[in-house]
Amino acid sequence: MAQQIDFSSVFDSVLPNVYIRKISLVPSSFAGARNTPAYDEDQEYEYQVNEFGRSTLQSYQARVGDIPRNAEGLRVNVELEIKDRFVGKKGSKKEPYWYNDEELLKHLKIRVILCKHEDTTKDLLNRRLTTKYIKRASVARKLDVRVIDASKNAHTELTSFKRSVVDKRKVFSVTYNMSFNVQNYNPNHMSIFAHTMVDLNEVALSRSTFVKSKKNYLQGNTSAETVIASGEVKTDADVYILPNNKVWAGPAHYHDKRGWMEGATHTSRRHRRLQKRTVPNIVVEDHRVLTMAEEATVNIRPYRKPQTRKKLKNRKAQGAKIMRKTPFISEPMYSVNSINELKFVFFMDFRKIVLENSQYSDFLESADQKAKFNAFQMCPIKNIRVFKHQVQRGLRRGKPKKAQSGLCHFSTIEERGNLVAYSSERTPGLVPRRANSRPLQPNEEESERVTVGVIKEIDLSVKASPGIRSFAISDYDMAKRTDGLYSYSVEVEIHDGIPDFIEQQLASLTQAKNRLIEYRGLCQRRGSVNNATGQFSRKFIRNQMKEYGMPKDEDILAQSRRARRRAVQRSMSDAPWLNAVATYCDVLHTFTSLNETRVSKLATTLNLMSAPDTGDLQGVEKLEHLMNNLEGKIKRKIGAISRPMDEYDLDSRTSAFKGKSPRGSIFIKKDFKEIHDSNVPNNMGYDFLDIGRKKSVGPPSLTYGQFRQRMDEEHEKYFNSRVAGSSRRPPPADTATEEDTERADSLAAKIDLRDSYYSYLSPAEIRCGQRRLRTTARGPSIWSPKQYNAMVSRILSSNTSITRETKDILDTADPYRPKYSLSTPVDPPPPVDTGPTDVVDVDPHEINYAAESVFALSGITILPTAVYEFQVATVEAAEVENDRYVSPDSLLGDDSKFITDKFEPIEEEILIEEETNTVYANEDVSEFAGAIMGDLLSTEDTGPILKGTKLRKIHDISPRNSENIVEKYFSRVKQGAARQAGFIKFLPNQVKSIILGHRDEVDKNWFATKDEEGIDLVKSSDYTGLFYFNYQHLCMIQVLVGFEKDESGRPQVSSPIFRRMSSSHFEKIRLKEQSVVCRLVPYRVKELGFGQSPRVRMPTFHEYFVIKPRTRSIDNPPSQQVPLEASPQDTTEDIREGLYFGRLTEYAPLNEVGTRLLRQMLKSNKKINGIPSEYVRTALVQQPYTVTKVGTRFGESPPDRTDAPQASDLTSAFAAATPAASTPMAPTAPTRGPTGGGY
Helix, strand or coil, rough: CCEEEEEHHHCCCCCCEEEEEEEEEEEEECCCCCCCCCCCCCCCCEEEEEECCCCEEECCCCCCCHHHHHHHHEEEEEEEEEECEEEECCCCCEEEECCHHHHHHHEEEEEEECCHHHHHHHHHHCCCCCHHHHHHHCCCCCCEEEEEEEECCCCCHHHHHHEEECCEEEEEEEEEEEEEEEEECCCCEEEEEEEEHHHHHHHHCCCCCCCCCCCCEECCCCCEEEECCCCCCCCEEEEECCCCCECCCCCCEEECCEEECCCCCCCCCCCCCCCCEEEEEECCEHHHHHHHHHCCCCCCCCCCCCCCCCCCCCHHHHHHCCCCCCCCCCCCEEEEECCCCCEEEEEEEEEHHHHHHCCHHHHHHCCHHHHHHHHHHCCCCEEEEEEEEEEEEEEEEEEEECEECCCCCCCHHHHHHHHEECCCCCECCECCCCCEEEEECCCCCCCCCEEEEEEECCCCCCCCCEEEEEEEEHHHHHHHHCCCEEEEEEEEEEHHHHHHHHHHHHHHHHHHHHHHHHHEEEECCCEEECCCCCCCCCCHHHHHHHHHCCCCHHHHCCCHHHHHHHHHCHHHHHHHHHHHHHHHHHHHHHHHCCHHHHHHHHHHHHHHCCCCCCEEEHHHHHHHHEEEEEEEEHHHHHHCCCCCCHHHEEEEEEECCEEEEEEEEEEEEEEECCEEEECCCCEEEEEECCCCCCCCCCCCEEEEEHHHHHHHHHHHHHHHCCCCCCCCCCCCCCCHHHHHHHHHHHHHHCCCCCCCCCCCCCCEEEEEEEEEECCCCCCHHCCHHHHHHHHHHHHHHHCCCCCCCCHHHHHCCCCCCCCCEECCCCCCCCCCCCCCCCCHHHHHHHHHHHHHHHHHCCCCEEEEEEEEHHHHHHHHHHHHHCCCCHHHHHHHHHCCCCCCCCCCCCCHHHHHHHHHHCHHHHHHHHHHHHHHHHHCCCCCCHHHCCCCCCCCCHHHHHHCCCCHHHHHHHHCCCHHHHHHHHHCCCCHHHHHHHHCCCCCCCCCCHHHHHHHCCCCCCCCCCHHHHHHHHHHHEEEEEEEEEEEEEECCCCCEEEEEEEEHHHHHHHHHHHHHCCCCEEECCCCEECCCCCHHHHHCCCCCCCEEEEEECCCCCCCCCCCCCCCCCCCCHHHHHHHHHHHHHHHHCCCCCCHHHHHHHHHHHHHHHHHCCCCCCHHCCCHHHHHHHCCCCCCCCCCCCCCCCCCCHHHHHHHHHHHCCCCCCCCCCCCCCCCCCCCEEE
């Protein structure tokens, strides 16, 4: 139901109230006009002292942006209304209240003021709207004043004007129009004032009487509108509501304690409070946006990449700079399992491919997200193929070439370019899983088929990177390759569906225009338009509002989808003028560079121009003209719907059919630079995740629960959940002083285990051939040191590069150099019982056996004591014997025949060799081997980067040690405390467990082990392997958070960004139910010299993996549309309102901007609730104090009377205000009351 208007606020005044119904800002040209000024009228003026010391009135410098270009300015059209109604006693003829009063109309004027200065507007609003002030401001060119006669429409019957209802009483609106010309096209400020007035001197002269009075004018209530503020058209306005929920249309004032109240001023008489309610501004129509829309350029053309070349200081360098094109497809992220099946994932910037390769894609750069989504949904992937190639070194670094016949054992094209997997898009936005197979026996027709590879698209949540798609590939055939270097390539064929999207948008525009044409036909019917005013008739407005009304909240919020759809179909959201505006602005925003702010202003103006209650027939025709204009531009850009023959590329061929293809397809090929070395033995590597050979397409995936369980197992190895039953022994009572304990507690307070809980892992299982070593979930047995030394010796014996320098091992400059130098480990023979031996278990036996090759590669020989003593004695005897003889060559020369070769003691050497070989079988050299392994694992490359922080013994990092290397170092540097806190914060929890060894929650107290047993974790050779694998060979877990952006702000798939997986990051992922790709990165505690040793480098199984929720499959990417989320500050009413309008527009075939605009217009209609625009205010005038109260009842309770005011009331008041003839008029006592007096 429409909002009611209070009757007394409209009619209880001396002079009729004038209302501002509409203000239109129309672009206009003043070229050739004689009175056109050549200066900026909006300049301020001030007094300045010239060179002669004289003050002169000078203006500021003209603002270049405000000076009209091409003599273009504004024509401000103002539409005014004065309300009237028929009054009279029962039984007598009713007459208009003022319209037929010839005496009043003869002298009644309407004064309209246009103000261009903000300060002047403030003065006029604040009770300074007097004739004296108006004249002074007009002289200073701050105001433009126009006066029109109220009798200009006297020849038209009152009943011919627009009819409305005020408080259930029939009211007519007498319309007046006038225009102002403003030289500035973009004024910074503009306001309009209007009121009725009577020149009392003119009245007296018309009666031929002599007047001597200070009261020259009788002035009515002033209405005002702030049109432009701070260079922008005001978007909000206000209405004032009485306690009875009626709109107050008269003057109002603000009381400090009671707020807004009715009446011009506060008086002792009782008057009601008002509630100020903000509504949309439906008064001002800015036609400048119509010109902007009509002149907008349609960006249906090939993509134009913005030129953002970075300027270099050196001009020569600027000219020689190579502008590299960012790739469309990322490098693969390889991940292998224990049998060398290769699985990888790569990213494709799908939107960038379409954007830069489509025929008409330039408009997508500025389109909204839903429009982009819909456009890209029409570009399915017709074919995606992954090939495998054996490669060899190319002429340029990073440019491998395919292997050729004779250079490798693959000699056919099929072998050199094997098809691993292929698929195509059936459902928009999803490439399904598809396996590629081949016959096991190619020569047999009915041979069993084996799977070669599988491909599928997965959904990985990458923040702020829309349009990037992820593809997972598994190459099962790679497990059968045991030699050679391999790379992969991918070929993609995409259908160019952008023309289809344009045609779809064009069809929506045409359909909305056709509905608007039907609506225009209704507007042109007889009786739809008031001939006197040009506005739509009350009957037409009532019929349209009845047919397209706002549905009730319960019909939208509490109904089923089917019932809700029926309610929406014939509601305001389906109104032809609203749909035409929303569709036009939506298509305009999609295909032009107009931003959403400008399009929103355009929608507001078009809605006001075409809606039944605020618009007119000309507004509907203007909207239709704009739609025709846009439709013609689009058609001229794309031409006919069907493709002509000249758009077929007769030179290109499809990869599938080798035939001719139209330009409707986009082809992209990518040769991956990453090279995979297949020459790695099976079952050699580190398994950090403990997931074995999990079946998956692409990198393995873990649910949140599985990932958390693995991290729990990791921390249970170092920490216990409760002290009772812990495997760790308490420290000796006398090992710590009170000062040491206090220091340790102080350091422990700085250590937070929660932040890094999900950040670091040690190997869960180590595999070296047939030998496996588990390091988790084994209870106290995981701390047995010999098993670790055995594994270290086994790995070292399989590493053929331990004699190379560390820098050489770590050198990655050559992509063709094998990453791992591993040979298949040889298992030791069973121990041979040859008598008494020191070997007591299998681990030392393995250490002894593996140590033989390690020592040999390191140039070390171990001999029994007897053999060593015999060799020493032999050497010493030989030296003594040699002293007794003289070498014959020194006397006879080198060519003397007297010189003969000495006989070698063959028997002795054989004896020595046999005795040496028995050392590894009969002597336990594991302790010595541990010392050698410790030296090999600790190299200068993994040493500390901070001077004086070399960890030499376990107590060097004890918090109870006042000389511990951490505090010792940071006490010498600037801001040491803060830097120490940061250092400790990011330490892996595995290393923190050593530092916190004195605390009960830690499972192993290595400080106590040193104090009680004398075993130093750092120095002991028996604990070399245990210390290395559990505290040094760590990996950091990093999560992909996005991609680096280029100069234009688009993500670069070639530059992924990984961040450490902190606890807070994991919780965010879990709560949002995201699927993310993670990786394992070797971690080094550089400050302490901890890190992975290159001597025992083996593959990291499942280096890349995915974490996902249990309930959501990553095979089904969700819609890329961004839902409208509620703000945390929204109240229940706001959420309910958002749901109401969301459901009201859910079936609208619009893009994101169009949907928002439709909701905006629907909200505006609901807030206005049928209030006519003349009662909506963007400014409220505080009426002048100087007026005299004459014949008005503002400021008091409305009278309780049933009879309407008579026409004689106005005549009497007018006569009372007119000075008596030939008699000085006695001044009436001024009253600080409402308007309607003289001054």
